Amino acid sequence: MRTRGGGVRTGWTMFLGAAILTAVSIAPPAQAQLNPDPLPSWNEGAAKRAILDFVRMTTDITNPQFVKPEERVAVFDQDGTTWVEQPIYTQVLFALERVAALAKADPKIQGVEPFKTVLAGDKAAIAKLTVPDLEKILAATHTGMTVEVFRQIAGDWIAKARHPRWNQLYTDLTYQPMLEVMKHLRDNGYKTYFVTGGGQDFVRAYSERVYGIPPEQVVGSAADTQFGYDKDGNATLTKVPKVLLVDDKAGKPTGIHLMIGRRPVVAFGNSAGDQQMLEYTQAGGGARLMMLLHHDDDAREYAYGAQSKIGTFPDSLMAEATTRGWSVISMKNDWKRMFAFEP
Amino acid sequence: MRTRGGGVRTGWTMFLGAAILTAVSIAPPAQAQLNPDPLPSWNEGAAKRAILDFVRMTTDITNPQFVKPEERVAVFDQDGTTWVEQPIYTQVLFALERVAALAKADPKIQGVEPFKTVLAGDKAAIAKLTVPDLEKILAATHTGMTVEVFRQIAGDWIAKARHPRWNQLYTDLTYQPMLEVMKHLRDNGYKTYFVTGGGQDFVRAYSERVYGIPPEQVVGSAADTQFGYDKDGNATLTKVPKVLLVDDKAGKPTGIHLMIGRRPVVAFGNSAGDQQMLEYTQAGGGARLMMLLHHDDDAREYAYGAQSKIGTFPDSLMAEATTRGWSVISMKNDWKRMFAFEP
Numbered sequence: 149m150r151t152r153g154g155g156v157r158t159g160w161t162m163f164l165g166a167a168i169l170t171a172v173s174i175a176p177p178a179q180a181q182l183n184p185d186p187l188p189s190w191n192e193g194a195a196k197r198a199i200l201d202f203v204r205m206t207t208d209i210t211n212p213q214f215v216k217p218e219e220r221v222a223v224f225d226q227d228g229t230t231w232v233e234q235p236i237y238t239q240v241l242f243a244l245e246r247v248a249a250l251a252k253a254d255p256k257i258q259g260v261e262p263f264k265t266v267l268a269g270d271k272a273a274i275a276k277l278t279v280p281d282l283e284k285i286l287a288a289t290h291t292g293m294t295v296e297v298f299r300q301i302a303g304d305w306i307a308k309a310r311h312p313r314w315n316q317l318y319t320d321l322t323y324q325p326m327l328e329v330m331k332h333l334r335d336n337g338y339k340t341y342f343v344t345g346g347g348q349d350f351v352r353a354y355s356e357r358v359y360g361i362p363p364e365q366v367v368g369s370a371a372d373t374q375f376g377y378d379k380d381g382n383a384t385l386t387k388v389p390k391v392l393l394v395d396d397k398a399g400k401p402t403g404i405h406l407m408i409g410r411r412p413v414v415a416f417g418n419s420a421g422d423q424q425m426l427e428y429t430q431a432g433g434g435a436r437l438m439m440l441l442h443h444d445d446d447a448r449e450y451a452y453g454a455q456s457k458i459g460t461f462p463d464s465l466m467a468e469a470t471t472r473g474w475s476v477i478s479m480k481n482d483w484k485r486m487f488a489f490e491p
Numbered sequence: 492m493r494t495r496g497g498g499v500r501t502g503w504t505m506f507l508g509a510a511i512l513t514a515v516s517i518a519p520p521a522q523a524q525l526n527p528d529p530l531p532s533w534n535e536g537a538a539k540r541a542i543l544d545f546v547r548m549t550t551d552i553t554n555p556q557f558v559k560p561e562e563r564v565a566v567f568d569q570d571g572t573t574w575v576e577q578p579i580y581t582q583v584l585f586a587l588e589r590v591a592a593l594a595k596a597d598p599k600i601q602g603v604e605p606f607k608t609v610l611a612g613d614k615a616a617i618a619k620l621t622v623p624d625l626e627k628i629l630a631a632t633h634t635g636m637t638v639e640v641f642r643q644i645a646g647d648w649i650a651k652a653r654h655p656r657w658n659q660l661y662t663d664l665t666y667q668p669m670l671e672v673m674k675h676l677r678d679n680g681y682k683t684y685f686v687t688g689g690g691q692d693f694v695r696a697y698s699e700r701v702y703g704i705p706p707e708q709v710v711g712s713a714a715d716t717q718f719g720y721d722k723d724g725n726a727t728l729t730k731v732p733k734v735l736l737v738d739d740k741a742g743k744p745t746g747i748h749l750m751i752g753r754r755p756v757v758a759f760g761n762s763a764g765d766q767q768m769l770e771y772t773q774a775g776g777g778a779r780l781m782m783l784l785h786h787d788d789d790a791r792e793y794a795y796g797a798q799s800k801i802g803t804f805p806d807s808l809m810a811e812a813t814t815r816g817w818s819v820i821s822m823k824n825d826w827k828r829m830f831a832f833e834p
Contacts, residue, residue: 218699363752364682373744375744377770405638408707427720
């Protein structure tokens with residue numbers, strides 16, 4: 149083998165020489181290869197820069213913005229922030245589809261409202277169901293079984309359910325740029341949590357597999373559970389229709405304190421339901437990153453942000469983002485690629 | 492240098508030969524030094540063996556009892572299980588002592604019961620306070636301030652409060668054998684959680700410093716919190732006198748599911764308040780470790796276990812431990828050393 153110098157060497161010396169030469173000559177590209185862009189699905193711009201700068205500063209012990217590893221808590225809303233929430237929340241669809249299974253097991257409910265309307269499949273009528281109707285459907289489909297049985301039911305359903313627009317699994321309609329942000333944060337010592345208005349037990353059925361977020365890092369709306377025993381005297385925990393926590397709006401900071409007990413330093417949301425979580429995160433002072441995802445891309449996803457009619461992102465939220473200095477992510481402009489299945 | 496074979500070698504070959512010889516000849520003692528007894532404060536016996544065997548089996552991937560790292564959840568009761576709970580719960584003492592601070596800030600309460608009785612310091616009268624009296628005291632001392640202010644107050648108090656019997660800080664009245672168990676579990680990939688009937692926010696004020704258990708791993712009784720804003724428009728979270736969770740007895744499995752979302756594989760308790768937590772842990776099947784600490788050492792601590800008059804450890808619990816095969820730890824016989832401050 150010929151080295152650069154042209155001399156022929158053998159054995160360990162040659163090996164070492166080659167290793168040193170390799171290290172010297174290709175170090176910069178090797179380094180770059182070891183640290184590629186952690187956010188490849190993001191376009192260059194203020195949003196991407198805000199994330200990268202924040203992570204770099206808060207993990208550099210010489211930087212005044214340094215955050216101690218144990219304080220690195222990042223919270224994420226789920227619906228509309230890390231996966232598609234239009235035209236209907238995935239969990240509501242789950243509840244509606246579960247009614248058929250319930251009716252099979254217990255034919256009596258076929259003639260009882262609101263189940264009758266759901267079973268008839270009339271979308272216009274279903275869209276008109278009242279909140280008490282939906283509560284009845286949620287109670288019937290989400291309680292009365294052990295926590296393990298519920299997780300199995302939800303996990304089995306989500307493993308197959310597909311979104312009609314893309315004909316893709318709901319779990320593949322996660323935003324690739326957000327998965328990259330979560331991973332980049334975790335790679336830098338942040339613990340990533342869901343803080344979702346959705347049901348805690350529903351999200352736990354897939355969050356670890358789909359997002360890398362384990363059950364103990366899912367904060368969500370929660371029903372109470374009832375301790376008891378099965379026929380063999382083994383302890384059981386059964387889901388009951390009594391609300392413990394509504395993890396939305398002002399309930400989000402309460403859920404964060406109850407289940408995490410630390411104020412987050414990073415918060416991502418996309419709607420008025422996340423406003424208080426972002427405010428609570430920011431009020432901790434010091435280095436904080438608050439980001440709002442704005443749905444403004446009708447071509448690749450949906451546009452229901454500020455100034456749209458169906459929005460849960462009122463103009464007042466956009467105004468608050470400006471006043472408080474939160475970063476707004478434009479899906480249209482900031483995201484190069486939306487879903488992993490896209491080329 | 493001479494190798495075993497007697498030949499003289501140089502360079503890399505000799506170095507490698509020496510390294511291999513070293514590895515072969517001194518491996519066992521080096522290994523032993525790297526792995527000293529992880530439970531030095533325990534006497535040899537069934538309890539110590541149960542812990543060591545369980546950890547060894549569940550972390551050995553070739554063992555049928557192997558537990559995946561993410562499932563390694565160990566839960567601990569606090570009062571009476573990891574520190575002294577006699578003659579009065581530390582947190583109740585905190586509440587009683589805080590009444591004086593409240594009376595200083597608001598002299599009106601000096602004449603109002605039950606505060607008047609507490610301020611008079613008559614131990615017999617204080618011992619007779621009713622549950623509603625105690626609830627008033629808990630509400631007055633534990634709510635009305637932000638979660639940060641409360642943590643500061645509790646942390647400041649616990650940093651100085653001493654137990655009269657030993658004249659030691661309460662935080663030094665942690666059981667050394669239990670600290671060793673917690674560390675041994677963590678060293679083997681277990682996450683250690685408190686599941687305490689005590690107030691979650693109180694325990695969080697010192698759990699990381701004293702036990703190595705961070706705030707997000709403290710499951711405890713919890714009051715609700717109210718979101719709001721301070722005069723500068725910064726978000727705040729204020730403790731309010733509305734119970735969210737009573738984390739005792741059947742409430743412990745509920746708290747575990749709410750805040751951890753996994754069934755533990757290890758549970759330590761010391762009273763009837765821990766019965767359901769132990770049952771729930773065991774009912775998961777597979778490798779499980781349920782241990783009950785029995786206070787039977789009047790000389791070194793207290794004896795208030797089974798067959799004692801003041802016990803929260805009824806004879807029925809001892810009978811259940813036998814039936815279900817839970818390990819009972821005798822403080823008197825199983826613990827060589829009780830506290831770290833002892834010689």
